[in-house]
Structures are given as structure tokens and as C-alpha cells.
Amino acid sequence: MTEAEDELEFDRMEREADYAFRLHLPVEWMPLPARVRFDPPLTESELLRFSETNDIVWIEREADGAIYMRPIAPTIVAMYSGHILADVSIWAETDGRGTCCGRAGWCLPDGSMRGASISWILTEKLNRFTKEERKGFVATAPDFVIEFMSSHHDRAYLEQKMGQWIANGVQLAWLIDSDSRTVTIYRPGEEPEVLIDPSSIQGTGPVRGFELAMGRVWE
Amino acid sequence: MDMTLSSLPLPVRLRPDVPMSDLDLIRFSRENRPLRMEREPNGEILIMSPTGYKTGKLNLKVGRFLDEWAEIDGRGVVCDSSTGFKLANGAVRSPDAAWVSNERDAKLTEQEQEGFGPLCPDFVIELTSPSDKLPDVWKKITEEWMAAGAQLAWLIDVKNRTVTIFRPGEEPETLFDPTSVQGDGPVRGFELVMGRVWG
Numbered sequence: 001m002t003e004a005e006d007e008l009e010f011d012r013m014e015r016e017a018d019y020a021f022r023l024h025l026p027v028e029w030m031p032l033p034a035r036v037r038f039d040p041p042l043t044e045s046e047l048l049r050f051s052e053t054n055d056i057v058w059i060e061r062e063a064d065g066a067i068y069m070r071p072i073a074p075t076i077v078a079m080y081s082g083h084i085l086a087d088v089s090i091w092a093e094t095d096g097r098g099t100c101c102g103r104a105g106w107c108l109p110d111g112s113m114r115g116a117s118i119s120w121i122l123t124e125k126l127n128r129f130t131k132e133e134r135k136g137f138v139a140t141a142p143d144f145v146i147e148f149m150s151s152h153h154d155r156a157y158l159e160q161k162m163g164q165w166i167a168n169g170v171q172l173a174w175l176i177d178s179d180s181r182t183v184t185i186y187r188p189g190e191e192p193e194v195l196i197d198p199s200s201i202q203g204t205g206p207v208r209g210f211e212l213a214m215g216r217v218w219e
Numbered sequence: 220m221d222m223t224l225s226s227l228p229l230p231v232r233l234r235p236d237v238p239m240s241d242l243d244l245i246r247f248s249r250e251n252r253p254l255r256m257e258r259e260p261n262g263e264i265l266i267m268s269p270t271g272y273k274t275g276k277l278n279l280k281v282g283r284f285l286d287e288w289a290e291i292d293g294r295g296v297v298c299d300s301s302t303g304f305k306l307a308n309g310a311v312r313s314p315d316a317a318w319v320s321n322e323r324d325a326k327l328t329e330q331e332q333e334g335f336g337p338l339c340p341d342f343v344i345e346l347t348s349p350s351d352k353l354p355d356v357w358k359k360i361t362e363e364w365m366a367a368g369a370q371l372a373w374l375i376d377v378k379n380r381t382v383t384i385f386r387p388g389e390e391p392e393t394l395f396d397p398t399s400v401q402g403d404g405p406v407r408g409f410e411l412v413m414g415r416v417w418g
Contacts, residue, residue, distance in 0.1 A: 021229055021268060024250045025222040029243035030235060039232035039263070046227065054222040066236075069222070 032057065033070035033154075041065045047113060048136050051105065060105070061113040063164070070153075073117070077150040080178060080217045081117045084146060088118055091210045098143065098206070099123050105137040108168035113137055114161070116145040120207060141169035143206040149177035162186045171205045181218055221250070229254070229268040230350075238262035241334050244303075244311060255301075258311035270300070274348035277377060280416055281344055282316040288409045295320045295341065295405070303335035306367045311335050314343035314364065318406055339367035341405040346375045360385055370404045373411075380417070 030036070042050060047067075051059045060068045073081060085102045092100040098120045105115045119142035129138045145165050149158060158175060165173045166186050173186040181197040187205065195201065197218070203210030239247060239258070248256045253269040270278060278300050286297040298317045305311050317340035331337055343364050347356050353376065360372045365385055372385040380396040386404065394400065402409030 021227050021254060023224045023227050023231075023254070023266065025224065026246060026250050027222065029239055029247060030237070035236040037232075037234040039234070040228075042224075046224070049226070050222075050224050053225060057222060 030069075033068065035062070035066045035068050037066045042067065044107070044136060058115060060115050061111075063108075063110040063112040065111070073148070074150055076178070077148050080176075081146075081148055083216045084176075084212060085118050087212055088120060088146070088210070092120060095207075095209060097122060099126055101142070104142070106141055107137045107139040108141055108164070110164070110168055112164065112168075114165070114168075116142065116165070117148050118146040120144040122206065141165070143170065144172045144203070145170055146174045146176060149175060149179065151179075159184075159192075162192070172203070172207060174201065176217065178217060183214070229266060231266050232259070233264040233266060234262065235264075239264065241305065241311070245334065248303075255313065256311075257303075257313060258309070260306075260308040260310045262309070268350070271348055271350070274346060274377070276418070277375075277416060278315050278346055280418070281346065281375070281411065284411055284415065285316050285318060285344065285406075285409065288406075289318060292406075292408060293321075296324050298336070298340070304339060305335040305337045306339055306363060308363075308367070310363060312359070312363055314340065315346045316344040318342040320405060339364065339369055341369060342371045342402070343369055344373045344375065347377055349378065357383075357391075361391075371402070371406060373400065375416070380413075382413070 025036075042061075047059075047061060050067075056072060058070045058072050062068055081102075085100070089100040092098050101119050101121065103115060103117065104119050105113050106119070107113050121140070121142040121144075125140060125143070126134075126138070129140075133139075147158060147162065149155065162173050162175050162184070163186070166188050170186075171188065175184040175186070177183075183195045183198055183201055185193045185195065185201075187193075198214055200214055201212045203212070239262070244256065244258055244264070247264070248254075251266070255267040255269065257265045257267075259265060282297065282299055289295055289297045295318050298319065300313060300315045302317065303311045303313055304317065319336070319338065319340050323338055323341070327336065327338070343360070345356050345360060347353060356374060360374055364372050365387060369385075370387060374383040374385070374391075375381075376383070381393050382397055382400050383391050383393045384400070385391050397413055399410050399412045402411075
């Protein structure tokens with residue numbers, strides 16, 4: 001090998017060695033919720049791996065590429081979201097048009113990757129994705145989402161996020177706040193509608209026919 | 220609690236919404252050995268892979284020659300390539316070798332010495348490793364070290380065997396495959412014999 005070839009080989013080795021490092025992000029300096037940006041941005045598979053290996057944290061990607069991290073739900077929220085998930089899931093199975101997902105991540109048209117506590121998507125739409133694609137975050141918006149307000153949430157942030165769901169193709173989105181006992185309903189082209197202390201909520205649009213009894217949520 | 224990101228391609232820049240304090244950065248670096256970190260003036264953390272074998276060898280040699288000379292010369296002290304210097308623009312940078320006059324070294328309190336050195340070295344040496352982009356290193360020298368008050372900087376381009384000399388208020392001067400480079404200004408009397416560096 002000539003010296004020049006040796007140099008080239010070395011260059012190649014060093015370039016190839018230039019990856020595959022494990023990065024620790026200590027939470028002491030990064031109290032959650034936190035937003036960090038990677039440059040170059042994380043690829044889809046890096047983002048998936050990051051979410052999977054850190055499931056003690058809720059990870060999303062903003063439309064501008066920033067990675068948003070927040071704590072997972074506190075017990076009380078997890079309790080009522082569990083009830084609601086069961087209700088939506090049972091209804092979805094009987095109804096037959098759509099599939100209910102808990103804690104799913106969706107890659108939205110604006111470049112963001114958003115997770116919802118509960119989402120529902122037309123099965124026909126979901127079936128357009130291969131099994132392999134479904135192992136990652138599928139690149140579509142669900143048709144219906146439910147989000148919960150909890151103590152670590154910034155209300156303004158969540159309201160903005162609800163608007164983003166709609167802007168990205170979600171047909172119906174509910175924001176449930178158990179502290180104020182309100183449910184805010186978002187639909188495309190309409191102003192958000194606030195229901196105060198409703199005893200039940202009626203599904204419209206894609207989930208017409210679904211009725212969520214709020215008794216267990218407000219308890 | 221720690222979050223981890225495995226198989227991350229480097230270098231990568233990390234910009235937290237809440238900027239890292241000096242202490243955070245020291246902890247973050249420690250948690251992530253042997254990765255190398257620098258902080259950009261805008262708070263971005265530049266995360267780099269560990270030094271390659273060849274660069275590491277050359278790096279230590281250059282530092283050793285400078286330190287051997289400095290000890291006999293007696294006017295200043297030398298810091299290794301893992302030392303962080305905190306510049307006035309908020310950046311934390313590490314040159315491959317740095318020389319600081321005794322006078323400025325003595326002004327640092329014990330506490331300051333434990334954190335990132337809150338000063339710009341009088342003389343810095345940067346080596347380009349194969350993964351470095353020459354314009355980036357050039358920019359680091361002119362826009363950071365020289366702008367922050369370094370009196371002399373050398374850029375050793377390992378691949379092309381050139382040494383570029385930067386002095387305040389002067390155009391950089393590039394020497395092609397020199398047999399040795401003579402120190403001037405703060406390190407007058409230092410001679411780096413390049414044959415010993417290339418080995």
C-alpha cells in the first residue's frame with residue numbers, strides 16, 4: 001500500500017468510526033419538559049430508537065425538528081386514560097370502522113412526530129401501511145385523538161398541539177381536563193367548543209355513534 | 220435518571236432550550252466519556268467522537284514538546300487537549316495544546332481552576348484530524364482564539380503537512396512541510412521540530 005492509499009484508507013476508517021456512540025442525557029441538567037435540537041436532526045429510525053429505549057419519558061418531535069420530552073403521565077391521569085382507552089377500544093371493535101391505539105406516535109405532514117394518549121384511525125387507512133412500516137411511526141394522522149391535561153402540562157402548549165392535530169388532518173380531537181372538569185372539542189374549520197362538566201360526550205364525524213360517559217373520569 | 224441515545228452519528232450539535240450551565244456541561248462531559256464536548260457561543264453543545272489513534276499520537280507529542288520547552292523556559296504553563304477554556308462570548312473550547320503565561324495563570328482562583336479556565340490561552344495549537352473540515356478549524360482559530368485575545372496560534376494540517384501561523388492583526392502565514400516552526404511573541408524561543416512530530 002502506498003502512503004497515499006494508506007491515507008485514504010485511514011480517512012475512510014475514521015469516517016466510518018465516526019458513529020455509533022451512546023449519548024447520555026442526564027435529566028439533572030435537563031428538567032422535564034425539555035426541548036433539545038440535534039444538528040443534524042435525528043433520522044426517523046434514530047427517533048424511534050430514542051423513544052423505545054427511553055420509555056420512562058414521553059418523546060415527540062416538533063415540526064421545526066426540536067425533540068420535545070416530558071414526563072410520562074402521573075397515576076391519576078393514567079387511571080382515567082386507562083378507563084377511556086378501554087371505552088374507545090371496546091366501542092371501536094363493535095363499530096368495526098377503525099382501530100384504537102394507546103400512546104401511539106404519528107409522523108404528521110408538517111414534519112412533526114406527535115404522540116397521543118389515545119388515538120383512533122380508520123382501519124382502511126392503517127392497512128395502507130405494511131407491517132414493516134407499522135413497526136415505526138406511520139406517516140399519517142389518526143382520525144380522532146384524545147389528549148389529557150395534567151399538572152406538568154402547559155395549557156397553552158397543549159392547546160397549540162390540539163390545533164396542530166387538526167391542521168395535520170385529524171377530524172376530531174378532545175382535550176380532557178379533569179381539574180377544571182372541562183372538555184374542549186376541536187374540529188377542522190370550527191372554533192374549539194368547550195363543554196363544562198359534561199356527563200357524557202358524543203362522538204361526531206369519524207366516530208359518530210361513540211359516547212363517552214364522563215362519570216369515571218371526574219371521580 | 221438518564222436518557223440514552225444509542226448509535227448516534229457524530230459529530231452532532233445539541234441545543235437544549237434551557238442552556239447548560241458550566242457545571243451542567245462538566246457533568247454532561249463526564250457522563251459521556253470519551254466523547255468530546257465544546258459549547259458554542261449560542262449555547263449549542265458540539266459533541267464529537269473520541270480522537271482517532273493517529274491524531275491522538277500526534278496530539279500528545281506536540282503537547283509534550285511544548286510542555287518540555289515551557290518547563291525549562293519558565294514563563295508559562297501548558298494545558299492538554301481535554302482542557303476547556305471559557306471565552307468571553309460564552310463559548311467553551313478546547314485547543315489541542317495551549318500555553319498560558321504564569322502571570323495570567325496565577326490570577327485564577329482555586330475555584331476558577333476547577334472549572335473551565337475563564338481565559339483565552341496566549342498561544343494555542345490546533346491539529347486537523349481527518350474528520351475535521353479545514354475551514355471549520357480555520358474559523359475556530361480566527362473567530363474564537365484570535366478574537367478572544369490569543370497572541371499566537373498554529374494550525375497543523377496533518378494531511379497536507381502545512382503549518383499556518385496566526386498573529387494578531389496580520390494575515391495568516393502558511394508554511395509548507397517546514398522542518399521546524401519557530402515560536403514568537405509569547406512563546407519566543409520555542410521550536411517545534413516537525414520531523415519529531417510526524418515521527
